[in-house]
Amino acid sequence: MKRSITISLYWKCQLIGWSIAALYWGYAGYSPKGFNWMLGVIQFSTDVFIYILITHLYRNFALSRGWQNLGLNKLLPRLVPAVLVLGLVYLLVTSVKIYYIRLWLQPDISRPFGEFFDFYRDGILVAGIRLMSIWLLAYHLYHYSQREISIAKENGRLAVITRDAQLNNLSAQLNPHFLFNSLNNIKALISDDPTSARRAIDLLSELLRSSLYHGDKQLISLKEELGLVRDYLELEKLRFEERLQYHIADDDLSQNILLPRLSIQTLTENAVKHGISKQKNGGLIAIHILKVDGYLNITVSNPGKFTPAAESHGLGLKNLNERLQLHYQNAAAFNINETGGTVSATIKIPLA
Structure with missing residues (x-):
């Protein structure tokens, strides 16, 4: 040769x-x-x-x-x-x-x-x-x-390695945080409504299974994320009953769009914790997802007051913001604002 x-x-x-x-x-x-x-x-x-x-x-x-x-x-x-x-x-x-x-x-x-x-x-x-x-x-x-x-x-290689390590560390924080909140919900139901508690355990099993299956993924499809959000909202509705209403509008988007795992769920959890749970009559959680100029805009709204000092100490939102900036190299945006008694949390993710 x-x-x-x-x-x-x-x-x-x-x-x-x-x-x-x-x-x-x-x-x-x-x-x-x-x-x-x-x-x-x-x-x-x-x-x-x-x-x-x-x-x-x-x-x-x-x-x-x-x-x-x-x-x-x-x-x-x-x-x-x-x-x-x-x-x-x-x-x-x-x-x-x-x-x-x-x-x-x-x-x-x-x-x-x-x-x-x-x-x-x-x-x-x-x-x-x-x-x-x-x-x-x-x-x-x-x-x-x-x-x-x-x-x-x-x-660049070191930056990627560092970013991946940070993302893995942030993801490792999500599952225990999510699990503890869900278990607290079930604990509140056991003595007052055993039937709802059993249903809550079934929902939690589905949530944990989904979380475990995707625990090593940084990005999941919009369809999978919304499935997780709906299960979470049903679990919370067992606790709040008529005080919690919710509506999800995804603008007929492709369900295969990828986004950071537990991103919408984190905003939804925050809306329940800081919005619905503090309102005597509860209220509506509205989730709107649409494409705008090459970005995926996700807005979760709830009734309540926005207190930046209290929100800044929460693990979920801080974790979400760090993951967004690492994933999209500071091309994503995250903000919370209040207008007329309605708090809106919005994330903006580049689709390219």
Whole structure:
């Protein structure tokens, strides 16, 4: 089985970059009358080989000293002398190469090397500093950008791990909180209405089964969430009887829309605890769910007074708000307000 030969990006850039430079030099020196093709081919080959060798040796030097891991403020002071040294090396190597290749192919040239060097020195040095500056900046900027990308990826990975850990911790708080509230409801029914208490136990069994089945899920479908809410409201209605009325309007939405588990239930539980239970005549809990401009708006309304200080100490709403911000990276919204004796809790979830 044949093994394919792969060339790294570094070597591709080296070969392509210096080949283009050598071709440009050959084109600049081309003359239809006096152009020596043998000289052109030799100059091209030696240019590519020698300048790749020089820059590759610099690369090994920089890697051995960890320059690729330096920030720009520490790297730039090192690049200035490096450019000067490489420019001088370029001057020396290029002068020797050009002179002796021409002397070999055109032995009639009698100009001594010192005179040749003095005549071309400044031009070759400036060209060398310019080329080496471009090469060093391109090489180190590439490493700098790759390092920044790697850091960004690692920070993103750590952020996801941290978010998942926070969500798991928040979810672990929900089940005991929900269970204790439901058991308190049943406790209140046992002595006054055993029949309703038995029905409440059946409902609680369904609620716990649903909770256990979805306990490892951060998101569930709207259909599953509303099923949980209806069971919870029926359980509470056994306790409050006619004092609790409820209405759910989902605007014929797709039941497969996903949302955080126990989000509507938490708002409903809060409406019962802080609204219905404190009203002598009870009242209506209205749940409205609709799509607005790419968001899922969920509003749970109940009669009562909104007291921010009391609401802020509740586990359920604080838990819900934290989960929403973690799930949707602060793109979700949650607020509670009171208008004319009606308290409305609204969550806004992006559908995309």
